[in-house]
Amino acid sequence: MMLIDYSNTNPTVADDPWTHVADGAALPTDRPATISLQRWKAERDGLTGRNLPLGLRLESHERVDEILPDLPRFALIALEFPNLNDGRHFSTARMLRERYSFRGRVRAVGQVLRDQINLMKRCGFDQFELSAGRDAASAVSAFEEISAVYQPAADARPTIGYQRHRQFERAMAT
Amino acid sequence: MARMVITGNRLGDGAVVWRGAEGDWSRDIASAAIHATEGQLARSLDAARVEEACGRIIGVYEVEIEMRDSDILPSRLRERIRAGGPTVSAA
């Protein structure tokens, strides 16, 4: 697995301190871990004492709506893509960022294609698990391929409409 | 078992191609290897799928054929059209 981290100014290939723990297995004491939504709902109170960062992993049909008040507890939310066609979590990521102001990491896991990560970034993902053996430089360059965007999303990229507006204002000012 | 040949499309130009006995792919159905048993077909399909994974051929599958004189003719209309080209032309 190759982890692309774009939580800072530039995308980089990063080491991954996180691990996902299966339901029923003990949580590691030396590294941050993600758990399933099911486990969170079952063991919620028991997990409050944990010192290390905790993360949540959602399957494609699962929603954050069920656990909104708990969001600040998570340092990372991993959103799973079971195949290359299931786009539900593009919406989940946007809601996390734009509606619930989630500030932790939002990570794309599962079947993630290098050619999707630019779209994912626009929806608020800032980490991407690509399958191993991929060319890192090529992966990172995926973010640069389309600079012109029409519609507002979860990223701060100025839209074409916004740029037109600025051009107009500048023209009016001269 | 009905007699079967193996087909696919060429990646670069989408052309319909047929798999010959040596694992060569040709546009001419006459050069297709004919399989008379399940075993023969399975072995060729396995090899064809490897060729598919290596990238020059896509959409590998088997087609039932019959012999008309010495010509190979797909049994199903769809496969006959695929092999022979559109049945229509501009007036």
Added chain:
Amino acid sequence: MYAYDDLDGTLVRERATQFRNQVARRISGDLSENEFKPLRLRNGLYLQLHAYMLRVAIPYGLMSASQLRALARIARRYDRGYGHFTTRQNVQFNWIRLEDVPDILDELAGAEMHAIQTSGNCIRNTTTDQFAGVAADEIEDPRPWAEIIRQWSTLHPEFSFLPRKFKIAVSGAPNDRAAIAVHDIGLSMRRGPDGETGFKVWVGGGLGRTPMLAEAIREFLPGTDLLSYLEAILRVFNVEGRRDNLYKSRIKILVAALGVDRFRDLVEAEWAHIRDSALRLDGAEIARIRDQFAPPPYDAAVDCGQFAGKRFEDVAFASWSATNLFPHRRSGYAAVTVSLKPVGNIPGDMTADQMDALADLADEYSHGEIRVTHRQNLVLAHVRQDRLYDLWRALDSLGLATPNLMRVTDIIACPGLDYCGLATARSIPVAQRLSERLAEIDERHDLGELTINISGCINSCAHHHVAHIGILGLEKAGAESYQVTLGGSSAEDASLGKIIGRGFGADEIVSAIETVIVAWLERRDDGERFLDSLRRLGLTPFRDALYGAERTTE
């Protein structure tokens, strides 16, 4: 028409470059076919029966003469010298090589064209009325709104992997020429209480395996709220739409499963969050886009006596004028339908030579503008009436003047099993034979408005469910079997055709349709349209005529 600024152009060029890289990575093996397929589909590239097929977008069916020439160049250089216009106002090339697509996209980008999202589970070409901007019955020109939707939906990051394809249509007039009742979202323009522009919003229409007419979810949506409302609908669809079954994943299934009231509640709840966001359209941007669709400089005084005179003199011209002209909002002008349905020919096909010639005619007679219709025809929308005769003669010499708009030989047919990998039967040969046979009958009996649509499979790309006579080609016991439906309509009186009985073989279908027509003529009230007779008489006389003593269940 809309002209790209630098920003529009940048996006299309970047997308073409991105696809060039994707093709290179596919050919080198860096991308597997499984990984590449969703990417190439999002760029309108299908693998069909014989070769790749590229579907080029013609946004809301509108193109310039120079764009039509670009299509001619592509047909000549990269294909077999022709293209096919579709029921969603796009154009298809059937013999494309993957290796050539990057160059094709670069050429298209140079003409402000692209193949973005003409396929795949994303928002497709937003379509509209072929007479937009010139129809007298229009509330407002829908094209600026179609352009606004085009921009918002292009490479929308959240909606690029929807449960299924998504089609939006906009109509600017109460007479619906955009088939909004059978679209995933249909928008019908309305005036609000203060005279502001807005839309009635319909959701959940669609054909295919389970044809359904759309349901109204909002009586009036102000124009400024259009994009936020669309975003709310798409978000609900993206999250709630079924992903487990390809045949149950369109939004129509979701609307039916939830019921329109519950669906509306979900949309309105989502919309409440985003109504006042950056998606709210401001007057300046709407005006900027509207200005690009200003009418061309029409001439003041046009001598219409000329036109009347020529009709009197030339019977063939009179006949064409009676069928292929649409009344223009500007006095002295007409909108001309260029028929791509010569009797016995392939519906919707056009050669590169015809494309170039029509581009010249568009420049000379119609301010350089051409539209594509849902019926696989073209329109020259701004023709002076006193020039119609000269135009007609030129069209006639090109084989583009068949006087059959909306008549029985104006058949809509998908490519069918001759070209399409999804098809279960051929449609083109049936269209050709039917056209020839029915042309004779039409000549003798003046059948009037009678639409026939032929789909080569259940996906119904020829929209047979909304044809007066619909034909669906299936495969039964290894042979082609054609099912007939009667009574469909895609206009504001939308209805879905009813299956009339067991299917007909390839050698029976033409005489079956003839039998239907003969049965109708025996009962037709003077000058009555086929559809009206059918609605008056019901199916029984037609069933009896076709099946006689056989009784079939529906």
